[in-house]
Amino acid sequence: MKLKSLLVGLGLLAGASIAQAEDPLKVGFVYVGPVGDLGWSYEHDLGRKGLEAHFGDKVETTFVENVEEGADSERVITQLAKAGNDLIFTTSFGFMNPTIKVAKRFPKVTFEHATGYKRSKNVGTYVLRTYEGRYVSGVTAGMMTKTNKIGYIASFPIPEVIRDINTIYMAAKTVNPDVEMKIVWVNTWYDPGKETDAANALMDQGVDILVQHTDSPAPLIAAEKRGMRAFGQASDMSQFAPEAHIFSVRDNWAPYYISIADAVMKGTWKPQDYWGGFKEEILTIESINPNLPADVKAKISETYAAVKSGEIKPFTGPITDNKGNLVVKAGYTLNDVELAQVNWYVEGIEGEIPR
Structure with a gap:
């Protein structure tokens, strides 16, 4: 009787392990605008749908739209983490600090933040060129x-x-x-x-x-x-x-979302600062x-x-700011870290940057 009970127990445990292995990757998205804005948040949501189309029932996604940057976003990101999401994309610059704060409280959740520059063991960043x-x-x-x-x-x-x-x-x-x-x-x-x-x-x-x-x-x-x-x-x-329309510059997020979800599922994800542009066809x-x-x-x-080929690199010097300071020396091209810190107008643009 004890042997039978033990075998049943082992069977139940095996069944639970199989069920757990088949659980979908839960992915949450936080949008600063409505999905119907027909711009930034709309394209992020198309990326979410592309993720679903690619993986089918291997992923389960959810999103929260119209989230204000600041304290409200921290509350929303926390809710998504508590709801059991394995991967959370926060898609606006003002979500940066709230993402970092929530990530510290949920070290087993993977976070990806768009357009920011702060990373940690479970927070990566991504931005378009x-x-x-x-x-x-x-x-x-x-x-x-x-x-x-x-x-x-x-x-x-x-x-x-x-x-x-x-x-x-x-x-x-x-x-x-x-x-x-x-x-x-x-x-x-x-x-x-x-x-x-x-x-x-x-x-x-x-x-x-x-x-x-x-x-x-x-x-x-x-x-x-x-x-x-x-x-x-x-x-x-x-x-x-x-x-009036000349052309549109489109953000195509699906390839990135698919690659990150795939890395999380395979256990190969690591925090990185990703920049995608024409070459990766994430910008078109x-x-x-x-x-x-x-x-x-x-x-x-x-x-x-x-x-696209790199023949033209827009931030190659010499570049002078509108106060007469040489901000990029001749022949030098700003790297990604420096691009993320541009806080000056180039020579010829009048006025001050709001602070």
Whole structure:
């Protein structure tokens, strides 16, 4: 009787081990905006869906949208960890410190934070080389502007945004030395009303080409109404402005999410600082408008190829800031650590960076 009980017990234990081995990897996502923003959070959610499509029932995903940066995000990240998620992606710069704090309390959970620079034993970071897309946009804007005024709708003064503003301006200057940059800071990632107001304020100042670092198609729609031109941000926004849309720079997150989930499942994950761009095809140029002049379309293709191959490295010196300081010496290219610390405007951009 004891032998039978022992065998049954062993059988139950074996069954439990098999069931445990077959449990799906639970993956949580935290979004700063709504999944319907048609920009940043929308593309992260497409990446989540791509993860599900790739692994099927081997993964189980969940997400929380519209999470404010700061204390609220710490609460949400904690809830996801307590809910048994094995892997959590936090997808906005302002989630950095909350992610690090929660990770300390849940050392068995793997965390990945987008656009930040703080890592630990169970926290990795990932970011897009958005400046590569901005370089192509800047060259295009410099060729197309008739007023020599390019407008930038900026979200928050973090290194990524400042870096991209500089890239647009430097790239535009390579084809148009007379170009000017006008900037409006809206202090939001997603607010169609504020984005529309900023777009109109810039166009009122003579801007005829708009670039945005916000997540709704509102600036494109505003440009369409006034006969100006603009670029899509984060996703393909061509449908919202058939005439105004120049092209979109799309964030394609699925390949990265698949690679990280695979590493966690195999037990090979290690914290790293990942940067992906044109070369990895995690950043792409989408829907180049057929109404563009032939020479502009040719230049877009040429510039894209040169950036992708590394022939063009946007942050190669000499580069001087707008206070006259040499910030990148001649022949030197900023490395990823230095790119993550850009906090200056290049020479020619007027004004101060908000603090």
